[in-house]
Amino acid sequence: MKIAIIGTGNVGGSLATKWANAGHKIVLGVRDINNFKGQELLKNPNTEAMSVPEAAKASEVILIATPAPMAIEVAKSLGDTAGKIIVDTMNVVMGRGPEGFANTSDAILACTNTKDVVKSFNTTGFNNIENTIYGDQRIDMFICGDSSNGKRVVVELAKDAGVQECYDIGGNDKFQLKEQFAWFWINLAMKNKNRDFAFKILKR
Template identity: 60%
Template sequence: MNIAVIGTGNVGGALAQKWAGKGHSIYLGVRDTINFKGNELLAFENINALSISQAVQISDIILLAVPAANTIEAVKALGDTTGKIIIDAMNIIMNKGPEGFTNTSDAILANTQTKDVVKCFNTTGYNNMADTVYDDIQIYMFVCGNSTKGKEAATQLAIDAGFGKCYDVGGNDKFLLMEQFAWFWINLAMFQGQGREIGFKLLSR
């Protein structure tokens, strides 16, 4: 797959490396292709830096992993997203998000041409994207959204990133629930003293 990664910090960087390692072509969409956060990613095969609009134009899938407060600005910088899948890996933190929205995915949908928007890769820390394995057990990822093709793509990319499974949580009406689930992980990791090295796995019988 050709994937544009918008937001080259911890989350975007970890996923870019994982996906490049699986043979996907990664295009980092940045304002300055020489001086940008995460430019060490260019040392990896299959990872290149382009302007944001160029990265989007050449890609079928767009990962958005910028600070939630910058959601609308980032989406408007994408250019024409008709026919493209947008994967939203963001969460509103401490009420710092797009004005007028309870979650970042709805803000994306309101400001872009595509309706193929799904939320995924937002429910755990970047450390769990860099290393998905706990004692030989792969932790799980989750996805939601109305777009069937978006969820299929995100699910495959979750597997390619090393997650054991990726569970479908539901449609667009679950965007807020997914952000609340992220807060559950943040609460345990940061506020309840469990630390970042915790992850989730769904058991069934």
């Protein structure tokens, strides 16, 4: 699968590495292909860099992992996204997000021409994406969005990133809930001054 990564910081960089190592073709969408954060990602033979619109055009899946206030600007910069799946990893934190929107996924839907927007990889720290293993278990991940095809693809990509299970919590109406769940993880990490924990669903 060809995946565009927009935002090559901690989360985007970690997923780019995991997916490239799993055999996917990664296109980093950057403003300046000669100078950007995460240039070391190009050492992987399955990874290349292009401008943001070129990366989006060349890919089947677009992952956005930029700061939440940039959601509108980034979404508008993608160009024609018809038929493409957009994965939103962003969160509005302490009121800092896209102007006029309560969450980043709604902003993406309003500023692109795809309906296949899935929110995922936003409820844990990048350290847990880099290393999904705790003892003899691996972390769980969560998805939401109206796109059944988008969610099917994201579940596969979550497994390729080393996640144990990826649970579907609902449609677009759960975007806000998912960001609140992310804030729960962030709050615990800040309160305990420790990022080395993750959420796991236990079943009887």
